[in-house]
Amino acid sequence: MKCALIAIALLITLDVQAGDYIQLAAKINGHEVNLAYDTGCEAFVLFESTVREIGIKWDEPKPTVAFHPGKVNLGYTEQVNLEIVGLSLKGRCRVLDPPLSDDLKIDGLIPWSFFREGILYFNSHEYGMDGLNELPDDIADWKAFRLKKSVPLLVFEIDAADGSTIDVMIDTGADIGVALPRNKFADWRKNHPESPAAVNDGHTAYSGRNVDEICWAEQISVGDLTISGVPVGPLYRGLEYNSELYDIVLGLYAISRMELIVDYPNGTLYIKPNPRPPREYVHNRLGAVFVSSNSDAGDLIAHVIKDSAAYEAGVRNGDVLVKVDGVGIEDGNSASGISTLSQFWSKPHGTKLNLELRRGDKPFEVSVILQDILPPKKGSRVDPRISSTQIY
Structure with missing residues (x-):
């Protein structure tokens, strides 16, 4: 199998503040590397520090190349050999020099497209991913949604009550909860003034610094998908630039609140709630x-x-x-x-x-x-309206 990954600009949704990823051990030209499976990324990416350490030749991007907002201008390598989960691949990969690459403890990103041809099970509470030979026996008890196969990211469709369709992206490259368009989040915040709130200060490769309020919802619903115990905030500005691809983003924390199976060959994504209590949410406890x-x-x-x-x-x-x-x-x-x-x-x-x-x-x-803000402590004063919220 060959992968010719030579385009210069692409969508990168890696949040450099996040500390958790679905990690995969791999080898590049025989050198061991640690790669993050990022369903919000369009192509196979190696970080510049890793490329230099391994000694891979690469072409830096031309500064005169124009690309859309929300995408990153990248170079690409000579042909490399990639060994990962039993697969041997040959092709070029793109090169990114993300802020804080030494702190990320990963060497690059594997895109959604690499493993989408089979059936994938995401055990996101433990940041795991497995391939399945067949769907589980209880699949009839899971909610089923249509995959949007026309886009290069992991996006599925939800039918809203008004007959419209909401496109939801799963982004395993960011440890966030539910990210809403800024106007939708502003409306949600206006209707939930007592919701516990922290402030998030992050930096992304595509949009620079983002300072936003992050709140907590005991339950939030999009169409007939309901997620319990999850942080809610606005889309990063870079993600908003690509709003033609999706309406809402669910990050790793959101999908840790559910079990997830992606059956790409049959165009279906299955979800059922995760009954375990929410895990710790790393956030700004200073306020x-x-x-x-x-x-x-x-x-x-x-x-x-x-x-x-x-x-x-x-x-x-x-x-x-x-x-x-x-x-x-x-x-x-x-x-x-x-x-x-x-x-x-x-x-x-x-x-x-x-x-x-x-x-x-x-x-x-x-x-x-420092004090925990999200999730709110048991017994703390919580706006009863955050117990159930319908977004669409």
Whole structure:
């Protein structure tokens, strides 16, 4: 089997803040590599650091090539030999230099198309994937949906109550929950003002920095698909650029709340609920982000959620972050700076952090005890309207 992967621009949905992937051991030209199976990616991708380490020749992308927003301009390698799950493939692959590639603990991405010709079972709670020879005996008890086979990503269709069709993408390259179009999320948030909310600060290869509010839904429904215990937020801006391919995105956390079988030859995706309680959701437990008004550098200015750990410690909108536990952040707008700060804010519940800040010309310090926000603690005040929400 050969795969000629030579196009220059493609959709990449890898969230560099995410720490969990469906990982597959493989070999490239005899060298062991660790690849993530990313159903939100169009083609086989190796990271530039891996290409250089293995010694693969590659052509850098031409800077004059025009490509659509939401896609990444990539180079491609000479022909390589790929060995993965018993398959031997020859072909070119694309080369990406993602922010924080050394922190991702993976060497590249395997696209949805590589394994779609069979029957796949996603045990997403354990980040596993298996091939099936046949459908399970209880498949009649699973909900069945049509696959959208005309697109290069894992997308299925749901019939809405008004007769329209909602296209839903499964994205195993991002550890997110349910991502809605920004106007839909704004409507949802307006109708659920008491929903617990954290703030997400991430960086993607295709759209740069994204700072968004992330909320929690005890139950959310799209057509006749219902997901329980899941974070809800807006689509990353880069994902919105490709809205002609899908309406909603379900990330790894969302599909960890279900069992999933994809029968591509017969054009059907099957889902049944995962009865286990939600796993830990890694999120910003500080309840604040610090963003420079200058896209390149400058003071890191606080944006604080009311009643959060940061707010209770005395941090207010407009305060400037200087150090965290004695560590200065030289460029908090860069991918590495965002990652450094996010690693502080996502430390476990109860972690104590010392923040050095400045308000106007006056320096001051506060101690913050990080608090779980998502999912809400049992017994906490939760808007009863988040117990059941119909989106479409």
